[in-house]
Amino acid sequence: MSPSRRSVALLGATGSIGVQTLDVLRREREKFELVAIAGGEQLSELAAIAKEFDVKSVAVKSERHRSEFVDLVERDVEIVVGDEGLRDLSQHADVIVNAVLGFAGLPVTLGALSAGKRLALANKESLIAAAPLVAKVRNTDGAALLPIDSEHCAIHQCLASSPGIAGYPDVRRIVLTASGGPFRGWNDEQLKGATKEDALHHPTWTMGAKITIDSSTLMNKGLEVLEASALFGIDVERIDVVVHPQSIVHSMVEYVDGSVLAQLSRPDMRLPIAYCLGLPERLAHAYGALDFSKPLALSFEPPDAAAFPALGLAYEAARVAGAAPAWLSAANEVAVAAFLADQIKWRDIVAIVASTMDHYVADPLDSLSSLYENDDVARRWARASLDR
Ligand SMILES: NC(=O)c1ccc[n+]([C@@H]2O[C@H](COP(=O)([O-])OP(=O)(O)OC[C@H]3O[C@@H](n4cnc5c(N)ncnc54)[C@H](OP(=O)(O)O)[C@@H]3O)[C@@H](O)[C@H]2O)c1
Structure with a gap:
């Protein structure tokens, strides 16, 4: 070599x-x-x-x-x-x-x-x-x-202009963008009838099955709120989510002076992958390059928290902290696998996560063995609620 x-x-x-x-x-x-x-x-x-x-x-x-x-x-x-x-x-x-x-x-x-x-x-x-x-x-x-997650890679790039002081005191908030998934704008009746094929049809990204289903419930965005908080040491109360259907702005950082920095590119995971491999060098393949010679409309709207309760569950798990995020993620893995195996309906995914979280007993998560134990117990509660 x-x-x-x-x-x-x-x-x-x-x-x-x-x-x-x-x-x-x-x-x-x-x-x-x-x-x-x-x-x-x-x-x-x-x-x-x-x-x-x-x-x-x-x-x-x-x-x-x-x-x-x-x-x-x-x-x-x-x-x-x-x-x-x-x-x-x-x-x-x-x-x-x-x-x-x-x-x-x-x-x-x-x-x-x-x-x-x-x-x-x-x-x-x-x-x-x-x-x-x-x-x-x-x-x-x-x-x-x-x-590598595109939103967090975007934030990593935006934060490069910060002095890197712990907790980023000059950052007012992080704004994670979400495509809204395949069910953006669907009403209650439509969501009741959502099928696996519908849920696997992501409007802007081609990804593995689990994350595609997570995008349809907005659990992916909830998990990303937790991910951003852990990565950048910023409390979830300073992390917002905005729906941006074009998936061009991959996330933003708002500073205390009102300035907002964003990273833009076409949706192509090879760009964040190349960024993580090459840093501090940028690899010279413009995977997600934008063409500004054509009209490009970008829109932003608030997420529908009532239709997509997964987002609220993720914020709640972050506030509880300890092993609660581990429970949320474990229950979601069980529920998504059951949905992909045609055992439950789309609506049941988040309902199973919610009912699993009701059984959570506070744990500070101070050892690896305690993490494996929490993961196991959460999965057992999630499986038990599959049978109900
Ligand atoms: N796909 C995206 O665009 C995207 C974007 C952002 C973040 N992510 C994250 O990236 C991760 C992977 O997502 P993906 O969409 O690439 O999933 P995927 O297409 O389902 O691929 C998962 C990979 O993990 C391997 N794997 C599963 N269990 C394993 C085990 N016990 N030991 C070793 N390998 C194992 C699979 O192997 P086999 O296929 O051979 O079974 C496969 O190579 C997820 O955490 C996801 O949230 C993905």
């Missing part, structure tokens, strides 16, 4: 963010070397990536996955397994891209930061669930936490 190349571990390589990260890496081979990958069920795709990029190490979910993968990969690669495997690979590259889905990404987030690595984080669920634990390791020497 040339000394100027950065080594990259891409965990969650077979998913939507994973595939888009590979696309960026293909164009930037002189700057980056993909050394490690991880995936879940799509083992043929994982083997194809291992061969194309000649990676050194691969993490798979279980011993069964390992034996299937060995037959597919047809070359000598190190294979590691399970949570231990994810943690191991998150400690052996310059940049760790966490593109794993859901709470399963936790070993990557904690592993990368505690090893002093640059973590390019798409996996918001781990940060939301483990915020107090992440706070303890993110100041490890050399560690950097960079957000």
Whole structure:
């Protein structure tokens, strides 16, 4: 490897963010070397990536996955397994891209930061669930936490003009933009009949199934409020959400002097991915470039809090703090999986999260074992309410 190349571990390589990260890496081979990958069920795709990029190490979910993968990969690669495997690979590259889905990404987030690595984080669920634990390791020497989520990447870019004093006293508020999802403007009767096909049809972004459903309930935006608070150390009372159907303004920061800074680009996740890989350099592929030679109308409206109660649940979980955000995210994972498996209706997703939160017992979340226990209990309550 040339000394100027950065080594990259891409965990969650077979998913939507994973595939888009590979696309960026293909164009930037002189700057980056993909050394490690991880995936879940799509083992043929994982083997194809291992061969194309000649990676050194691969993490798979279980011993069964390992034996299937060995037959597919047809070359000598190190294979590691399970949570231990994810943690191991998150400690052996310059940049760790966490593109794993859901709470399963936790070993990557904690592993990368505690090893002093640059973590390019798409996996918001781990940060939301483990915020107090992440706070303890993110100041490890050399560690950097960079957000791939487009809204947070936008805020990261806007905050570059701030002196970086803890709590950002010159920032009045963060304004997260939301596309509004496929059900923007739908009335109560229409929402009652919302189908899986409707919910999977996002108006502006092409993403994995879980985050697409989260966008339809606005739970994604609720999770992003929690994510922004954890990332930037700003209280949720200083984080607002505005619906912006064009998905061109990816978020904004309003300063105490009334000035509002925004980041604009066409909706293309390769831009925030490239930003997190390249910082402080900007990689010279203009993924989301805008064409101002044509008319471009941008509109903003408040979210409909009554039609989309997920947003209010997320703010409430933030105020309660401790393990409440972990419960919210865990219950939502269970409910979305049930919806995708045709076990419940769209309306039931947020109802299940709400009823799970009713069982929450205050916990300061001061250890990893307590986080796993909270995650487990929340999932059990959510599953119990599926049956009702
Ligand atoms: N997609 C977007 O545009 C977008 C935007 C912002 C943030 N995000 C966030 O990025 C994360 C990934 O989203 P996505 O849309 O890319 O999801 P996705 O398409 O469902 O991909 C998820 C990836 O995680 C892998 N995976 C799942 N469980 C695993 C495990 N136990 N061990 C190792 N790998 C595992 C999957 O492997 P298999 O497919 O092989 O099973 C796949 O590679 C989520 O946290 C999401 O909120 C996504």
